[in-house]
Amino acid sequence: MTETPSVALFVTCLVDAMRPQIGFAALHALEAAGCTVVVPPEQTCCGQPALNSGDRARAVLLAQRTIAMLEGYDYVVIPSGSCAGTIRCHYPEILADDPAWLARAEAVAARTWEVMAFLDEVRGWRPDGVTLNASATYHDSCSGLRELGIKAQPRRLLAAVGGLTLKPLAGAETCCGFGGTFCVKYPAISNAIVGEKAQAIDASGAQLLLAGDLGCLMNMAGKLHRMGSPVRAYHAIELIAGMGDEPAIGEDA
């Protein structure tokens, strides 16, 4: 492995459209961790909405174009456990019937990482000189937690942020009720789930809510805001990259 590996940053469609600074935070942290970061200009969406809706054919098409786009790099890094899980776990599944594509899918899958897991496990990197005097609580988003085993990595990185205290969150591993299209297909059920989650976040006493997936964060932040809770939400990589003093999710930039 080269000393300065080439990393393709796949920002995800949601970060691209809704919160670009997560992409810039990932970019900044990856560069600080000694990587040569490339943002493939052809990137759009990994295809997860099609996959989870049952539209296998379109999921396969989007998987193939995404694989072709991401093949030439040492690593593919993504600021989302859910999208990284799609590439790592589900691309090989949906391309299993085509040996040539399966091999390509597996090769890309093996080099694909969620950004915080990559910084921690692959680069052994820690934020240096980053300070934020605040208390935060962390929600473990489901795909990252259960498909990729992301639990300790973000906490190790956050522990290196000076002045930041992490408060425990009751039910931190319980789904927030986002579930992609689930939240708009079954809004009432989703609302009941996120309502409990927002109450637990509020009860944690933390000033900030952190997580590793923008979809879940938008769901929880939107509920907290509707409830009138003062808790502000960030993607954890924003704090890790020293961008925790910028406006939180939903605060107008």
Add this chain to the structure above:
Amino acid sequence: MNAFTRRADRALDDRLLKVAVERTAGTAEVKRAAAVAAFDDFEQARDRAAAIKDHVVAHLGHYLEQFEANATAAGAKVHWARTADEACRIVVALCKAAGAKSVARSKSMLGEEIGLPHALAEAGIARVETDLAEHIIQLADERPSHIIWPAMHKTREQVSALFRARHRQPHVEDSIPAMAESARRQLRGAMLGADVGISGANFLIADTGGVCTVTNEGNAELSLVPPRIHIVTAGIEKIVPSMPHAVHMLRMLTRSATGAALTQYTTFYTGPRRQGDRDGPEEMHIVLVDNGRTTMREEGLAEMLRCIRCGACMNHCVVFRQIGGHAYGGTYPGPMGAVLTPVLDGLAASRDLASACTLNGKCQEVCPVRIPLPTLLRGWRERSWREGLEPTTMRAGIGIWAWVAARPRLYRLASGFAVKALRFVADRGWIARLPLAGGWTRHRDLPGPARATFMQQYAARQRKGGSR
């Protein structure tokens, strides 16, 4: 609004339901976690349990024949039923041949699956449910809402009122022991006086021909030993090769279901009363039911046949915890029910179940036999898509979006436009109401996007030189 959504909405409006579900499932979750932590290498035990079931499912014919031979040698009679109707006809015919007026039934989800309570009623045979929760369900004329605790949807306060209204000699003091005593007075005579006892099976043991039931109330034993005839109805996937295998599965079952190391009563019934036995039925009949199971094995659902009906998946499911079991509309609720109901009731009537899931993976994490429930649910979603059962708006939406997502330049244009439009409707960063996204904004605010997309901002920075 479709039938599932209507049922779910009704459940969400029922505050007592939420209280009842949380009490039971919440307790089960805590107790299971403690039992798993106290177990020496539960993960390895899960591997073994899954391997046992996979082996049996792969060699189902072999073990079923072995079971039949050994059960027959022990004096039982084995019957084979391809469908639910066939199974019910066999049971009703056995009851009629015995001149049975009343049957005592020990809780069995297979019995619910095949519609046995209904079939007995149609045949004019009185049925007494002897499991406490099934007794509650029978008094209330409802259906089970959970596979372990059929009356989970009722609070103890509701049960107390029900007993007061329906028991001959109801409890006076409002305590659980007094309520249990009231049920005992109501049920004991009926159990001892029944002509036929009907049970399910937690396990069928191939090398002994024995049938295992687990209960906490001892009602199975009281319902099955005194009557003249014991009829077992069991799904063919309940088979295990031997007693040591049964014991391993039992350890997984009780811990996963209630967090207990063992249930109060674990009984192995092997044949009817033998010469010299002090008690036991004169006849034992075992009805082995397929009802779609061999089809499941052939149609990519073989892993679902590992299921030992512990209920851990539903106890840990965020959706089940909000809507309870009745909203699922089938015999089996929760994640395992969402996989099984399309097999039993058809996908067209149940396609919502696979979709009404966040795919968070918790069910798979707690499944004692490692059933990949999210993968199987995805399978139903794919089939529903292929068969054109998904709503037109969703099909069109995904189609257009995927077409654009495969064309980066067009995608950049579209996302840039969408961001501008969203910013237009945002008020100080938040969007409280949004056309076409009412599902989101009815319940929560939508954070508005930044001034430009990441790709636009990144391109601008690149033009200026330097990445930041």
